[in-house]
Amino acid sequence: MRRKIVLAVLLCMATALILGAPPALAADVCTTCHTTPPTGAAPAPHAPFVVGVDCTTCHSDWVVPHPDAATGLRIDFSGRSAETGYQLKGRLGLHGPMVATVLLGHPGVRVYLQQRLWGATAFTDLTQVTTGSKGGFSFIVASPAPFATYRAIAQGHVGPLFPLVGGSTGLFMPKGMSLRPTPELTIMIRGFDVGPLTPARVKLGHTLTMDGTVAPADLGGKVTIRVQKRVDGRWVTRVSVKRAVSATGTYGWKFTPKHRGTFRVDARIPATATHRGVVTRWTKGPWPTFQVY
Numbered sequence: 001m002r003r004k005i006v007l008a009v010l011l012c013m014a015t016a017l018i019l020g021a022p023p024a025l026a027a028d029v030c031t032t033c034h035t036t037p038p039t040g041a042a043p044a045p046h047a048p049f050v051v052g053v054d055c056t057t058c059h060s061d062w063v064v065p066h067p068d069a070a071t072g073l074r075i076d077f078s079g080r081s082a083e084t085g086y087q088l089k090g091r092l093g094l095h096g097p098m099v100a101t102v103l104l105g106h107p108g109v110r111v112y113l114q115q116r117l118w119g120a121t122a123f124t125d126l127t128q129v130t131t132g133s134k135g136g137f138s139f140i141v142a143s144p145a146p147f148a149t150y151r152a153i154a155q156g157h158v159g160p161l162f163p164l165v166g167g168s169t170g171l172f173m174p175k176g177m178s179l180r181p182t183p184e185l186t187i188m189i190r191g192f193d194v195g196p197l198t199p200a201r202v203k204l205g206h207t208l209t210m211d212g213t214v215a216p217a218d219l220g221g222k223v224t225i226r227v228q229k230r231v232d233g234r235w236v237t238r239v240s241v242k243r244a245v246s247a248t249g250t251y252g253w254k255f256t257p258k259h260r261g262t263f264r265v266d267a268r269i270p271a272t273a274t275h276r277g278v279v280t281r282w283t284k285g286p287w288p289t290f291q292v293y
Contacts, residue, residue, distance in 0.1 A: 030055050049153050049176065050112045051125060058174050059156045070094075070161060070170025073106070075177040077152045086144035088113060092154050092175070093135040094162060105135025106159040106172075111152050113139055118147040118181070118216055126150075147181040147216050149274070180271075183219055185280040187212035187267040192290065196282075200290035207256045212267060212280070217249030219275070223267050225253050230262040230289075238263075257292040264289045 033042040048054060077090040092111065093103040109131045114123040129137040131154075141150075153176040161170045191208040194201045202208060210225055227239040238259075243251045257263065264287050271277035282288035 030059075049123075050114070053112070057155070058153075061156065061158050061171060067171050069173050070159075072162075073154075073159070073172045073175050075111075075152055075154055075175055076103070077150075077177045077179050079150060079179050082140060084140050084142065086141040087138060088141065088150055088152070088179070089136075089138045090152055090177075091134070091136045092131050094159070103135070104160060104162055105131070105133070106154075106157070107131050107133050107135055109135075109157050109159070110155040111137050112155075114151045114153070115141070115145070116149040116151070117145050118149075119218070123149075123151055147183070147275070149181060150179040152177055152179075180274065180276045182276045183269055183278050184215040185212065185223070185267060185269055185278050186283050187225075187265070187280050188283060189265060189288070189290075195290060196288065200288070202257065202290060202292055204257060204260055204292055207254050209252065209254055210265060210267075211250065211252035212283075214245045214249045214251065214269070218247070219245055219249065219269070221245055221269065221272070223251045223269055225255075225265065225267050227255060228264050228266075229259070230264075235264065260292050262289055262291055 030045070033039065034045045035042070036044045038044045045055070048058075050058070072094045073092070074095060075090050075092050077088070079086055079088050081087075090111070091103065091105060092109055093105040095103055111129050111131060113126040113129060115126055116123045126141065127139055129139055131137050137152075154174060156174045157172055158169050159172050161168055187210060189196070189200075189208055189210050191206060192200045192202050193206070212223070214223065222242040222244050224240060224242050226237055228235040229238045230236075239255065241253055243253050245251050251267075264281075266279055266281045266287070268279040269275075269277060
């Protein structure tokens with residue numbers, strides 16, 4: 001009886017050697033290859049983007065050795081005001097190799113939504129959503145904080161490739177995208193002889209005062225004020241200056257026209273890593289024009 005048990009064990013071991021053991025999940029041995037500093041071609045591990053979610057969850061379906069990751073996956077992520085708060089909306093999918101506007105949605109993928117309050121350095125979790133049949137997802141932030149940055153991080157997964165490359169499936173790395181806030185910028189022009197409701201006019205040599213506000217007040221940086229003149233049917237920039245934003249969120253500049261003609265003015269703040277750029281044309285209205293006579 002004992003001889004039969006030993007024989008059975010040997011047969012099982014032989015079968016395993018012939019068939020081969022199943023590939024190990026990458027997460028089981030990730031610290032072997034992904035070291036700090038990096039070893040070989042494997043990149044160093046990064047800090048978790050989501051609290052409590054490790055590589056086992058976010059880099060799902062990865063095995064050792066790693067197969068090549070499919071490319072072309074992206075998140076279209078946007079936000080807009082809604083009656084019940086601020087709506088975050090997006091779509092996860094694969095863009096075709098030749099037609100950039102075609103998106104093959106990836107359904108059933110977990111997406112982590114997060115926010116970073118203005119002035120904070122870290123993101124905090126809002127919720128988790130799962131992409132629908134066409135790869136879309138949506139969430140309403142009921143009480144949105146002003147000037148918050150929102151982030152969407154899609155989980156790594158196996159998903160469909162484009163029919164143009166065989167119509168099979170591919171392995172996709174996690175994908176993230178941030179939605180930065182847009183500052184509020186105003187500009188006013190004072191000192192016209194007539195206007196601005198009527199065609200604004202100012203006498204040559206008189207000084208105009210241009211000032212405005214920036215929100216959030218602690219945005220810092222500089223506002224670019226640009227003065228353009230109408231020349232031969234087109235607008236030509238004549239003056240461009242930068243003025244610092246004060247600690248209270250204000251800026252100002254005095255402009256003395258040196259030539260007669262038709263002019264217009266705008267103010268702008270360039271985009272940075274923490275906010276999007278914004279252009280204001282005379283308190284957000286259409287391009288203002290005024291005459292220097």
